[in-house]
Amino acid sequence: MLTFTHAGGTFTLTPERLAIAGWAGRDQAGVQHHIEELAELGVQPPSTTPLFYRGGVELLTQRERVQMLGTHGSGEVEACLISDADGTLWVTLASDHTDRKLEAVGVAESKQLCAKPIGGEAWRYDEVRDHWDALELGSEIEEDGQTVTYQQGTLAELLDVPALLAKLPAALAQNGSLAPNSVLLCGTVPAIGGIRPSAGFTMHLKDPVRGRALRHHYRVEALEVAQ
Numbered sequence: 733m734l735t736f737t738h739a740g741g742t743f744t745l746t747p748e749r750l751a752i753a754g755w756a757g758r759d760q761a762g763v764q765h766h767i768e769e770l771a772e773l774g775v776q777p778p779s780t781t782p783l784f785y786r787g788g789v790e791l792l793t794q795r796e797r798v799q800m801l802g803t804h805g806s807g808e809v810e811a812c813l814i815s816d817a818d819g820t821l822w823v824t825l826a827s828d829h830t831d832r833k834l835e836a837v838g839v840a841e842s843k844q845l846c847a848k849p850i851g852g853e854a855w856r857y858d859e860v861r862d863h864w865d866a867l868e869l870g871s872e873i874e875e876d877g878q879t880v881t882y883q884q885g886t887l888a889e890l891l892d893v894p895a896l897l898a899k900l901p902a903a904l905a906q907n908g909s910l911a912p913n914s915v916l917l918c919g920t921v922p923a924i925g926g927i928r929p930s931a932g933f934t935m936h937l938k939d940p941v942r943g944r945a946l947r948h949h950y951r952v953e954a955l956e957v958a959q
Contacts, residue, residue: 755781756919774836809935821857873930885921
């Protein structure tokens with residue numbers, strides 16, 4: 733069970749579906765840039781864009797310390813849509829942490845290997861619907877003892893919510909929206925300086941119109957890979 737705070741109190745969610753929108757850039761040049769980033773790591777290009785990768789709901793975690801197998805994983809900040817038990821849409825943020833070594837073998841498999849850290853605060857989607865493109869998405873990592881900017885962009889770079897909902901596969905959709913008790917990661921912006929791992933990952937989603945932000949930080953405990 734996940735718990736989220738918001739301006740009016742809290743709500744809980746027992747997720748039944750998790751999906752990650754891949755190759756979800758609005759600008760096809762940006763999508764191609766991300767494809768080329770991953771191609772450098774040996775990842776095969778997608779069959780179509782966007783794709784909706786399924787993941788086990790048990791991957792979702794609000795813990796600030798998570799265990800990952802090996803040291804080849806890295807985070808990706810994403811705006812995250814939540815459909816609660818009543819079908820009301822909420823917005824939070826999450827990290828599509830992915831094992832980059834396994835990604836060269838299979839993207840879906842690599843995503844399933846890693847926990848998906850998710851924030852503990854949420855906004856009603858209706859509160860940001862009219863200025864969705866202005867929301868700012870970013871992340872920082874720890875590198876050589878310094879905190880450095882890893883990702884920075886706006887949601888204008890990604891497919892908007894109506895476009896994503898229109899493309900949802902039947903297993904994720906209900907009445908033209910995201911099915912109740914579902915979590916959808918909505919895509920990411922490119923990494924600055926290339927994709928790379930970090931023991932600490934900080935992510936934020938800023939709303940400059942309302943002057944507020946969602947934030948979440950997690951640390952990775954790398955587990956030894958037995959040979």
